[in-house]
Amino acid sequence: MIERRPVLDFIAHATLIIGVLIVAFPVYLTLVASTQSASDIASARPLSLLPGSNFLETYRVALFGGESSMGSKYPAAAPMMLVSLISALIIAIGKITISLLSAFAIVYFRFPMRSLVFWMIFVTLMLPVEVRIGPTYEVVSSLGMLNSYAGLTVPLIASATATFLFRQFFLTVPDELVEAARMDGAGPMRFFKDVLLPLSSTSIAALFVIQFIYGWNQYLWPLLVTTNEDMYPVVLGIKRLIAGEAYTEWNVVMATAMLAMLPPALVVMLMQKWFVKGLVDTEK
Known part of the structure; x- marks a missing residue:
């Protein structure tokens, strides 16, 4: 027979959820920053947690290289x-x-x-x-x-x-x-x-x-x-x-x-x- 302990189950699940959030938040912040423009990131204090509208352009420059919207040249990541x-x-x-x-x-x-x-x-x-x-x-x-x-x-x-x-x-x-x-x-x-x-x-x-x-x-x-x-x-x-x-x-x-x-x-x-x-x- 398995004894149910709701309090311990709640503590265990809460600890796991907090751990996942701590690990996942930097990844989410990286993803959000990659969808914004360089000017938005430079001017934002603090950085917005909502995705921007520069997703396709940013990933095009990152993956295939070329000149960004700010005039900088980047090598291709591919x-x-x-x-x-x-x-x-x-x-x-x-x-x-x-x-x-x-x-x-x-x-x-x-x-x-x-x-x-x-x-x-x-x-x-x-x-x-x-x-x-x-x-x-x-x-x-x-x-x-x-x-x-x-x-x-x-x-x-x-x-x-x-x-x-x-x-x-x-x-x-x-x-x-x-x-x-x-x-x-x-x-x-x-x-x-x-x-x-x-x-x-x-x-x-x-x-x-x-x-x-x-x-x-x-x-x-x-x-x-x-x-x-x-x-x-x-x-x-x-x-x-x-x-x-x-x-x-x-x-x-x-x-x-x-x-x-x-x-x-x-x-x-x-x-x-x-x-x-x-x-x-x-x-x-």
Whole structure:
């Protein structure tokens, strides 16, 4: 029997609603600002909370570039979003692929110092990009990978966290499956492809969402390895919009920020079911 506690239910729902409002209000304010003109934003004290009438013009300038109504020239966000999309997909798919193969080798292959190899991988969690960014940049520069997708993605595609998660999952796979595959004459890669990958589908989906957002939101590393505007990701482009003009048209900046939020939001919404299942499902 479940005891109903109306007061506690009310407090819980009120807390959730307040939390949603706190998170959603900046997004709503960004959307409202993107529909107004630059003069309206500059003169408004405080900013109006009602949408303006400059929606189509602002988003046209933000997405395709060109000259705004105030005479400022802005680059197109569409090419920058394409760079971000390609980079995020390469990082997400690369991290998952390398982590799957690394975890598979650590769990199912017997080789000297196997545990040491795993812990060496795991220790890299204590070395974030900011700590190793100097030597990494030197290597990328020496290999001629600046201003390229390889330079944007290759240093970021290894993931100790994903390797650890896949290793822990592979350890829960019954030994009977390994023996059955061996009796059927399946080699290691066939066992990996036909057994482990289907079982790991929800975990792969959850990690894909996390790693896609991680790759999309990269700022510091692209700031170092890109000097060509054609290779700017959209997050870096937003900063350029703010610093590139003496007079900032905040409506265009806000419109670009809204466009930059759409792909990660779509990925989360479309893969929400798989994402939640991959994080909480215990029936492996």
